[in-house]
Amino acid sequence: MKNIIFGLIVATIIGGGVFYYINSTKKDVEITTSSLSTQSLVPPTRMADINGYITSIQGNEIIVANEIGAKEITEEERAQRQKMTQEERQALKAQESINLTKEAVTVIIPVGVPIVKGSGAANGTNIKAEMSELVKGIYVSLWKTGGVIEFVKLKGASTQ
Numbered sequence: 001m002k003n004i005i006f007g008l009i010v011a012t013i014i015g016g017g018v019f020y021y022i023n024s025t026k027k028d029v030e031i032t033t034s035s036l037s038t039q040s041l042v043p044p045t046r047m048a049d050i051n052g053y054i055t056s057i058q059g060n061e062i063i064v065a066n067e068i069g070a071k072e073i074t075e076e077e078r079a080q081r082q083k084m085t086q087e088e089r090q091a092l093k094a095q096e097s098i099n100l101t102k103e104a105v106t107v108i109i110p111v112g113v114p115i116v117k118g119s120g121a122a123n124g125t126n127i128k129a130e131m132s133e134l135v136k137g138i139y140v141s142l143w144k145t146g147g148v149i150e151f152v153k154l155k156g157a158s159t160q
Contacts, residue, residue: 040114041126043151047072048141050105052097057134060109064140067100082124090156093139107142109134109149117154129154 051070056063073081081089109115109131116126117133133154134140143151 041116041128043116043141043153044143046143049144050107050142052102052139054134054136054138054140055104057136060111060131061106062109062134063104063106064142065102066105067097068103069100086120086156093156107149109152113149113152115152115154126153
């Protein structure tokens with residue numbers, strides 16, 4: 001009789017521990033996933049480290065014609081551009097890009113790095129993009145931390 005009672009107590013303790021572990025792990029994963037999915041759509045607030053058209057892509061290694069001397073646009077200019085159509089924005093970007101010096105930069109896009117593109121909405125929101133959307137002729141902005149790419153934003157097709 002003592003063995004049966006002792007066995008039930010041990011089984012209850014082990015079962016409770018397993019139940020607690022499963023439920024606590026599940027909640028942590030849900031919290032992490034939801035916070036990452038919203039954060040990954042917003043680029044860093046600083047200016048991108050690399051801006052330009054993709055000239056070559058091989059797997060997750062891309063070569064970008066990095067624009068040297070590009071200036072950061074003001075909030076007023078950003079608001080004006082939001083009122084433009086996507087084609088107008090691309091034409092303006094191509095015009096601004098003509099006079100900039102370009103330098104070929106080779107980078108590797110690590111697996112899991114957030115990749116976004118504009119949703120096309122007037123409010124400037126982003127939507128998630130896929131690695132397969134990085135193709136020759138696409139204009140990209142890349143942010144780096146310690147030499148490693150941390151964020152990628154697709155900005156449009158080449159008009160060249």
